[in-house]
Amino acid sequence: MASTLALRRHRVQATLSRRTAGQVRVLWQQIDRSSPAESWAALAPAATHLVTASQQAAADGADAYVAATVREQGAVPAPAGRVAPWSLAGVSSDGRDLASLLNVPGQLVTEARTAGLALDEALLAGERSLVRIATTQVQDAGRIATGVGIVSDRVVTGYIRDVGGRACSRCAILAGKWYRYSTGFLRHPNCQCVHVPATREMKARATANAAALPRAYFDSLGVAEQDEVFGKAAAQAIRDGADPAQVVNARRGMSTANVGNRQIKVSNEGITRFGAAGRRADELGFSYRNTPRLMPEQIYADAASREQAIELLYRFGYLT
Numbered sequence: 001m002a003s004t005l006a007l008r009r010h011r012v013q014a015t016l017s018r019r020t021a022g023q024v025r026v027l028w029q030q031i032d033r034s035s036p037a038e039s040w041a042a043l044a045p046a047a048t049h050l051v052t053a054s055q056q057a058a059a060d061g062a063d064a065y066v067a068a069t070v071r072e073q074g075a076v077p078a079p080a081g082r083v084a085p086w087s088l089a090g091v092s093s094d095g096r097d098l099a100s101l102l103n104v105p106g107q108l109v110t111e112a113r114t115a116g117l118a119l120d121e122a123l124l125a126g127e128r129s130l131v132r133i134a135t136t137q138v139q140d141a142g143r144i145a146t147g148v149g150i151v152s153d154r155v156v157t158g159y160i161r162d163v164g165g166r167a168c169s170r171c172a173i174l175a176g177k178w179y180r181y182s183t184g185f186l187r188h189p190n191c192q193c194v195h196v197p198a199t200r201e202m203k204a205r206a207t208a209n210a211a212a213l214p215r216a217y218f219d220s221l222g223v224a225e226q227d228e229v230f231g232k233a234a235a236q237a238i239r240d241g242a243d244p245a246q247v248v249n250a251r252r253g254m255s256t257a258n259v260g261n262r263q264i265k266v267s268n269e270g271i272t273r274f275g276a277a278g279r280r281a282d283e284l285g286f287s288y289r290n291t292p293r294l295m296p297e298q299i300y301a302d303a304a305s306r307e308q309a310i311e312l313l314y315r316f317g318y319l320t
C-alpha cells in the first residue's frame with residue numbers, strides 16, 4: 001500500500017481543515033449577541049474567503065499526489081491534463097455556492113431561538129454547524145481534486161480507501177476497499193478518509209487485503225476505544241466473533257456530496273433533480289438554493305466513457 005504518501009496527503013488535508021475551523025471560529029466569536037443572524041451575515045464573507053483559500057490549498061497538490069502514488073506502484077503517470085485547484089474553491093462539494101452555505105449557521109441561530117433555545121445554546125449550535133461546514137468543505141475540495149487527478153490518468157484504474165489515522169466505525173469497515181476510478185467517494189461530515197490512486201496491479205493486492213482490515217483495525221483498539229468507535233453493543237458482538245462488516249451499517253449518513261449539515265445525495269440523481277434538492281433545502285427553512293454547478297462526481301456518474309468524463313472535466317474547468 002502507498003501508505004506513506006496517503007498518510008502525508010491525509011495530514012495536509014487534516015491540518016488545513018483544522019486550521020480553517022479555528023479561523024472561522026474566531027470570526028464566529030465576533031458575533032453581536034443582540035442580532036446574531038444579521039451580524040453573522042456581515043461576517044460570513046470573511047469566512048467564505050478563508051474557506052475558499054483553504055479549499056484551493058487542499059485541492060492543490062492533487063496532481064503531484066496521484067503521480068507520486070502511480071510511480072510508487074511502478075508505473076509511469078500519464079495524466080490527460082492538470083487539475084485546476086481554483087475550480088474547486090468557493091463552491092460547496094454538492095455544487096452550490098459556498099457563500100450561501102456559510103450563511104446557514106447564522107440562520108440556524110434564529111431557528112434555534114424560535115424553537116425556544118437559550119441564546120448561548122443557539123450560538124453554540126451555530127458554531128458547531130459552521131465548524132462542520134468549514135472542515136467538511138476543505139476536506140472535500142481535496143478529495144474531489146484527487147478524484148479528478150485519478151480520472152484524468154488512465155494508468156489509474158481505481159482507488160483504495162485509506163482512513164489515515166483514527167476512523168469511525170463506518171469508515172473502518174470500508175478501509176482498504178477498492179473502487180473503480182469513476183466511483184464517487186463515500187463520506188460523511190468531518191470524514192478524513194482519502195483516496196489512494198491504484199494501478200491495475202494494485203487492485204488484486206487491495207482486494208486480498210481488504211477483508212482483513214476492519215478486523216485488524218478493531219483489534220488495534222483497546223476495549224474502551226472499541227466501545228467508543230463502534231458502540232457498546234456492536235463492539236461486544238465483534239469481540240464475540242461477529243464480522244465488523246455485518247454489524248456496522250456503512251451507508252448510514254454517507255454520501256458522495258456533503259454540505260456539512262445535511263447530505264444531499266447527488267451521485268444517482270440527474271442534473272434536473274438538482275432543482276428538487278434545492279427546494280428541499282428551502283423547505284427546511286434555509287435560503288440556500290443557488291443554481292448548483294455540475295460537480296466532477298456527477299460528471300463521472302453521467303459520462304458514458306472515460307474519454308467523455310475527461311472531456312467534460314475540461315469543459316467545466318476542472319482540468320486545464
Ligand SMILES: [Zn+2]
Nearest residue numbers: 167168171191
Ligand atoms: Zn468516518
